[in-house]
Amino acid sequence: MRVVAVTGPRQAGKSTFVEHHPQLEGRPYFSLDEPAILRRARENPEAFVRSESRMTIDEVQREPDLILAIKAVVDRQRPVVRGQFVLTGSANLLMMKRIGDSLAGRAYYLRMWPMTRREQLGLGSTGAWQVFFDEDIPRWLDVMRASDVPAANWRIQSACGGFPEVTAAGFAPEDRALWFDGYVMTYLERDLRDLAAVADLADFQRVMQAAALRIGNLLNQSELGRDVGLPAMTVHRYLNLLETSYQIVRLQPYSVNRTKRLIKTPKLYWNDSGLALHLGGAGVGSDPAGAHLENLVLCDLLAWRDLQVPRCEVTYWRTASGHEVDFVIERARQLVGVEVKANRHPTLRDIQGLRAFLAEYSQSARGGVVLHGGEESYWMDEKIVAVPWWRVM
Numbered sequence: 253m254r255v256v257a258v259t260g261p262r263q264a265g266k267s268t269f270v271e272h273h274p275q276l277e278g279r280p281y282f283s284l285d286e287p288a289i290l291r292r293a294r295e296n297p298e299a300f301v302r303s304e305s306r307m308t309i310d311e312v313q314r315e316p317d318l319i320l321a322i323k324a325v326v327d328r329q330r331p332v333v334r335g336q337f338v339l340t341g342s343a344n345l346l347m348m349k350r351i352g353d354s355l356a357g358r359a360y361y362l363r364m365w366p367m368t369r370r371e372q373l374g375l376g377s378t379g380a381w382q383v384f385f386d387e388d389i390p391r392w393l394d395v396m397r398a399s400d401v402p403a404a405n406w407r408i409q410s411a412c413g414g415f416p417e418v419t420a421a422g423f424a425p426e427d428r429a430l431w432f433d434g435y436v437m438t439y440l441e442r443d444l445r446d447l448a449a450v451a452d453l454a455d456f457q458r459v460m461q462a463a464a465l466r467i468g469n470l471l472n473q474s475e476l477g478r479d480v481g482l483p484a485m486t487v488h489r490y491l492n493l494l495e496t497s498y499q500i501v502r503l504q505p506y507s508v509n510r511t512k513r514l515i516k517t518p519k520l521y522w523n524d525s526g527l528a529l530h531l532g533g534a535g536v537g538s539d540p541a542g543a544h545l546e547n548l549v550l551c552d553l554l555a556w557r558d559l560q561v562p563r564c565e566v567t568y569w570r571t572a573s574g575h576e577v578d579f580v581i582e583r584a585r586q587l588v589g590v591e592v593k594a595n596r597h598p599t600l601r602d603i604q605g606l607r608a609f610l611a612e613y614s615q616s617a618r619g620g621v622v623l624h625g626g627e628e629s630y631w632m633d634e635k636i637v638a639v640p641w642w643r644v645m
Contacts, residue, residue, distance in 0.1 A: 254359070258341075260363050261498035294315050308338040342443055346361070363554075381556045381588075393631060397643075409548060429530060461532065473487050506569045545592055550566070577590070577591060580609070592624075619636060
């Protein structure tokens with residue numbers, strides 16, 4: 253593509269990625285975090301983007317008018333130059349109201365999430381989710397048992413999360429708390445200001461904390477507003493800003509319905525389980541809950557999803573009668589249900605939702621996976637395998 257946009261939450265590693273990628277070596281690099289460069293871009297966006305034949309622009313959301321200027325340049329460029337512009341942004345450029353064009357047909361958008369566990373281990377990959385589509389179902393158990401990734405404690409992994417600086421430094425809980433404090437303050441005082449005017453940062457921070465306490469729950473904006481003492485419309489606006497800046501993830505429900513009435517409200521998650529735990533005010537050294545393991549799994553799934561061509565979908569499934577599956581992965585019209593259980597020994601009661609899901613979508617659902625906090629891998633039903641979370645991730 254003529255334009256590649258690398259987007260994702262701040263401190264996920266976007267700038268480091270484009271700065272050190274071998275194929276981008278030697279390109280002019282401009283960071284809009286630098287006041288002098290930002291001033292040039294704001295004073296004359298057209299002249300700025302024409303100043304080099306190829307260029308990398310970091311934190312492009314800080315000057316939205318650059319997008320229209322880039323569109324004008326690439327549309328007139330003959331012959332077409334692949335990778336003429338590489339952009340990074342700590343906001344979803346497609347959701348920003350101030351950006352007047354999506355560069356449709358001209359840009360590829362790569363979302364970069366915090367590091368997966370396998371990236372932290374130096375394996376350079378996401379979790380092995382493709383196994384559940386590429387392998388025959390009877391082989392799932394053998395393939396998972398053959399996985400050579402080391403075991404891990406989900407509580408420690410969830411508390412650390414995946415931000416590169418946190419995971420690489422191996423921070424103690426107290427140092428990790430200081431880092432997350434700095435992250436939140438920088439986001440509130442700089443990144444948020446680039447997106448919209450927020451009258452009261454204290455109110456916004458209360459919404460952040462309330463959202464962090466609701467990970468894995470259905471999103472009820474009116475209820476959240478009552479809890480923080482803010483109008484529902486204000487909460488709606490603040491949540492949109494959090495989503496635009498990749499802080500929260502609204503997981504949509506699986507929408508294909510055959511016979512049962514489905515819940516259609518999104519579920520709320522955070523961009524990083526460690527940050528969610530910190531924002532929830534649990535205190536230094538507090539143990540994560542099962543919802544934080546769910547969040548950890550989702551972050552890995554999102555990183556895997558965004559590397560698939562064609563793009564896969566990750567949703568959840570829940571019926572009005574109470575059956576639920578934490579995550580539904582859809583690839584090439586095939587479905588795999590994923591249930592996350594923090595306990596070490598899942599029971600038959602834990603797979604009632606998966607059983608209902610497989611029965612409901614028997615033609616398209618391949619099977620189900622129960623990720624748990626134990627060490628054993630085994631079949632729980634004909635098409636449902638129980639696997640320690642760390643064998644997949």
